[in-house]
Amino acid sequence: MRLIPDSLIKKEKDDNLMFESSRESRIKDFKFGIKSALPIILGYLPIGTAYGILAVNKGIKPVYAVFMSVFVFAGSSQLVALEMIASNAAILAIVAMTFLVNLRHVLLSASLSLHLKNLPSFWYPILGFFITDEAFAVAMAEFDNVDHKKEYYLALGIFSYLGWVFSSAFGAFLSEFINFKSGGALDFVLPAMFIVLLLIQISGRKDLFVAFTAAVLSLFFAVGIGGSWNIILAAGLAALLGVYMDGGE
Incomplete structure (x- = not known):
């Protein structure tokens, strides 16, 4: 063995x-x-x-x-x-x-x-x-x-x-x-949530400017084209603006 x-x-x-x-x-x-x-x-x-x-x-x-x-x-x-x-x-x-x-x-x-x-x-x-x-x-x-x-x-x-x-x-x-x-x-819960989220993300004047631009563009597109595309267009253009401002520094 x-x-x-x-x-x-x-x-x-x-x-x-x-x-x-x-x-x-x-x-x-x-x-x-x-x-x-x-x-x-x-x-x-x-x-x-x-x-x-x-x-x-x-x-x-x-x-x-x-x-x-x-x-x-x-x-x-x-x-x-x-x-x-x-x-x-x-x-x-x-x-x-x-x-x-x-x-x-x-x-x-x-x-x-x-x-x-x-x-x-x-x-x-x-x-x-x-x-x-x-x-x-x-x-x-x-x-x-x-x-x-x-x-x-x-x-x-x-x-x-x-x-x-x-x-x-x-x-x-x-x-x-x-x-x-x-x-x-309850009608104010959703806007309040997103306002809080927005304020948390803002850390300087540049962020504030981009957020303000997005709001203005959203209102402009809502009045100008109607429908539900105003938020998408405003968010996209504001994001491009933010990228451009980051690249410019």
């Missing part, structure tokens, strides 16, 4: 220890991703609830409002699309505006890809679906503190996503039991 060499036995034990250590490290980073998602979830609760209430208030069935959160998962573009749907905007205009609002995700994806290298190709669309401004900011701040970035970001994205879907569903189905249409406050 031939005995197994002690060196092979030792190597197998070492490999098992390394596998267990790696597994524990991955689980640790996954749990850390869940913990990092908690502040994002708390921030999503009021906005997602407001989105669900607004959707039903605009005449969209609760289940469809939830499906939008399930399949789109982009709060700002969902709110824009919601308002355009309620105003009977053309489908092409809604798609174009959603594309413009989410165009920044191309840059976010490119930046994240530098930290998520050498993954099987099927992981990239999965992780890309969970990209949001909040998840991106948290991940970029914490990537240096984790060994397994994929597991960390996957947990961060999944639980942030579940928080958004849950809050959307809560607001949508809450509207089935409580009549929010009687008050006019």
Whole structure:
């Protein structure tokens, strides 16, 4: 009977220890991703609830409002699309505006890809679906503190996503039991949200000038051509102006 060499036995034990250590490290980073998602979830609760209430208030069935959160998962573009749907905007205009609002995700994806290298190709669309401004900011701040970035970001994205879907569903189905249409406050929720988002983004005179130009152009196109293309045209031209001003410095 031939005995197994002690060196092979030792190597197998070492490999098992390394596998267990790696597994524990991955689980640790996954749990850390869940913990990092908690502040994002708390921030999503009021906005997602407001989105669900607004959707039903605009005449969209609760289940469809939830499906939008399930399949789109982009709060700002969902709110824009919601308002355009309620105003009977053309489908092409809604798609174009959603594309413009989410165009920044191309840059976010490119930046994240530098930290998520050498993954099987099927992981990239999965992780890309969970990209949001909040998840991106948290991940970029914490990537240096984790060994397994994929597991960390996957947990961060999944639980942030579940928080958004849950809050959307809560607001949508809450509207089935409580009549929010009687008050006019909801009509100001969407504009107020975007005003806050705009103010957060403004960091200097140049940003203020571009924002003011976009507002003037939107009003001009709304009066001049009508329809629902004024926002798209104004946003596109204002973005070009911003790029030109950046290039000129």
